[in-house]
Amino acid sequence: MAQGSNFVDYVKICCRSGQGGAGSAHLHRDKFTSKGGPDGGDxxxxxxxxxxxxSQLWTLLHLKYRKHVIAENGEPxxxxxxxxxxxxxxxxEVPLGTIARDAxxxxxLFEITKDGETRILTPGGRGGQGNxxxxxxxxxxxxxxxxxxPGLEQWMILELKVLADVGLVGFPNAGKSTLLSVLSAAKPEIADYPFTTLVPNLGIxxxxxxxxxxxxxxxxxxEGASTGKGLGLRFLRHIERNSVLLFLVPADTGRTIHQEYDILLKELEDYNPELMHKPRILAISKSDMLDAELMQEMEADxxxxxxxxxxxxxxxxxxxxxxxxxxAINEN
Incomplete structure (x- = not known):
């Protein structure tokens, strides 16, 4: 998990905004004026x-160990x-796709989606008015x-939803990490057991x-990810942001292609019915082991x-x- 361990998609921080400065109750005095009017500033x-x-950040790692964020007080x-x-x-600074919520x-509260977009998480106290x-x-x-x-002190949760054009959806062992490493420069850790990929790997x-x-x-x-089984729910959150879903079903699955696809689809629907409106493409992986006859047979299903x-x-x-x-991306 060395490569993935620095992917942090959830942090909880205590934010304390600054207190507003007090207004001044000063009365104007100089060598010519002994009883001037009020001139206290705000x-x-x-x-x-x-x-x-x-847009250059991909994780919330830099905030993981920063539990308290304190802004400066205003001056009187x-x-x-x-x-x-x-x-x-x-x-x-946070990656695009970061959602802020009240703990x-x-x-x-809001979501950051553009480079340079700045939003107030915890507002500072207003300064007092002068006399x-x-x-x-x-x-x-x-x-x-x-x-x-006074300033505010609030616990906030920052969550990252991966912004990607294509989300790879499939059971463990479907060959997703391998496909990503072949199509892009990403170097995911690849092993042949369930839940190998514990964090989303991004590839260009x-x-x-x-x-x-x-x-x-x-x-x-x-199966059962949408009810929180395994680490499912946390993972499904990342799929919400993708514009196209690529379903990956291995040719050597124990079920039929249609059965495997239906189970994946049901998981997504149970989690968030809105995902059903995204364009879908099906890739049948590990097909180098199929001959033309087997392929024809599979195509029927x-x-x-x-x-x-x-x-x-x-x-x-x-x-x-x-x-x-x-x-599909550009039509979408």
Missing amino acids: GGRGGHVMLKGN GGSALKSGKTGKDEIL ETGKI WHFKTPTLQTPRFSQPGE VSYRDNRSFVMADIPGII VPPIPYIFISSVAQRGLLELKDMLWK
Whole structure:
């Protein structure tokens, strides 16, 4: 798990925004004025805790051990209507596809989807108003001002949903990691036992004319994943973001192609019915062991979606698969 262990898709942090500075209750005085009017400036706003999208980040690892994020307090107002300095904002850079939610209520606050997009996670307290705001015809020299608003302290959950053009869906051992490593420069750990891939592996698949698309090997789901069996639920979350789903069913499955596909489809539907609207392509992997007769036999039992026989090892059908995926991504 060395390669995957630095993929962190869930962190819980305590955010404390800055307190607003107090307004000033100063009265104007100089060598010519012994009883001047109010000239107390406003307090500065407390610093926000903010999130900023960074397309170069793929994980939340850099926040995993940062349990407390504290923004600066605003400074108090001064004389001569001088406003206090705003507290420094604390800006956390996060990968695209990061969702912020309130840890207490579980409510989703927002999602970061664009590079450079900046959103306030925990707002800083407003600065208090200086005494000149409170001057009235009947109250010429108010000797009071507003205190600054306190900052907020909140536990927040940041969750990452992988943003990819193609999500690979299949049971463990279907050959997803192998396919990804052949199609892209990703180097996933490959072994032949269930739940080998414990984190989504992302690969950039290069296509004709210097174009490319992102493919994510979503960790293998097993029957019952949508009810939280195994590590299923956490994995299924990553599939929500993909625009095209590539179902991978091995030719040597113990069931028929249609049965295997139906089970995978049902898992996805139980988890989130909206996934049913995504374009689907079926790739029958490990087909280098099939002869023409066997293929014909299998074709009679293929579900009514675009399909292709491929072999990652023998490099068979891979270019045609890329063509199908590219077409589906761009139609979508």
